[in-house]
Amino acid sequence: MQQPGHVVVTGAAGLVGSAIVRRLRAAGCPVVGVDRRPSPDTTVVADLRDPAAWRHALAGAGAVVHTAALHAPHVGVRPEDEFHEINVTATRDLLEASSAAGVRRFVYTSSTSVYGHALEPVDEAVWVTEDLVCRPRDIYDETKLAAERLVLSAAGAMSTVCLRIARCFPEPPAVLARHRLYRGVDMADVTQAHLLAVRGPGEAAGVLNIAGPYPWRVEDGGQLRHDPADLITRRIPEVAAGFGRHGWALPTSIDRVYVSARAGEVLGYRPRRGVTALLAEARTADHPPTSGGASPA
Template structure:
């Protein structure tokens, strides 16, 4: 992973594939706010989708990439599709369409590719033994299903692209019940605004390359991993007494064990990623009692 200290001003077209999806919508909005002319591409209509089509269609690819300076590739089949969609379709969409997109991008001279991958690619490596798994980019992925396999295969294609490229392995960022989300924001979830901010920074720093975890601001260190696996509730109560009190006030159980902690420090070093949406922000914005005012 490396960065040359040169930033480019947003002065061109940014194509966002999967622009009608949860992540794509947030990314497209952030890029537009940053000054990019956004061209959204998706099979379904959406606020930011101006080209509707399938990436496996050559005409659709040409329309999506015409005069583009940067491509943010978020379109994919996802984990919920496992078992519902044939494995061959997973390969066709997640790998074959990505390869075709890169070929078209090279033909028209796209300068920058940012690929939205997932921390799910770590797969079986996320299973703890005697301590929580500290998940940085040095952890070797061990795919557990067709989704992980195809996302990892697409990462390799992106890394070999003619344009400068970066891969973002984003943590979970979809809607969940408040008690579940609160626990996940302690160690394995990320806010959509932070994902979009990371991509916007990478769009401007077009010589930053590599693979980066994108996760939330967590209160733990690698040294906490043994205790987090065996008695997470005590660690949380000691480290974050206000959060423990907020869980108690809401009648949410503190987790007794955490299986992993995602580490985004490589992204912080490489391009200044600073996640802002964490457990305190979630409890403030979703507070349902006077205890929320005491959170800092």
């Protein structure tokens, strides 16, 4: 369902935010990008801690996509008070202003990092669905989770959804390929999910994991933890061969698998760019791809 009015995207100068702006515009959505930094995708230059500087951007908006935040690399570098100001208080202000402006849809860009210590395996890889209880490990996780709660509590006044995106920032090709087996997601799939969320069902959708297409089943947890190379070689031999062509080592242990089945059921999300697509590009390109986006997950 196409939302009437324009879409406001916060963090429009960031890697994830700018990619979402471009995907929405390519799909025919009018977009107003908000960021404290000027950029080709920034329409309104404003700090979210100053509502008077950006509130006018919400006039006539049908949806808001909120990506602006301090991220995991800022932990220990920026004061914890600043995490609360930007990740929590600014989210609250944006929710209140969006509701007052008549915005119908609010999409919050969260992170699978909020699962925190719950991602630490024992004997099997952790099967990470939205039902896994979050155990934040740092101020980033804590404030992202607090912001999620604010977004979910606003459901009713608006239709709200929190998208917990998997790891999608730039990494060396061999690392990127390994992560695409269980914890990574391509930016094209991240932006697909946000477009679907903006155009999605009218009711609130809650929390949804956004991850890549992985070939694993929950019963694979033990072997993924202790001998994933054998499982990869048997189940997806073309991937094992692709790693071999590039001289990349297969993972010796996989500690988690992010599961985005619920996003498929609710939004129709279908991740398309997993490790097979990455290896195909790497085979034909002069330099293997290193594209990506946001903060660690």
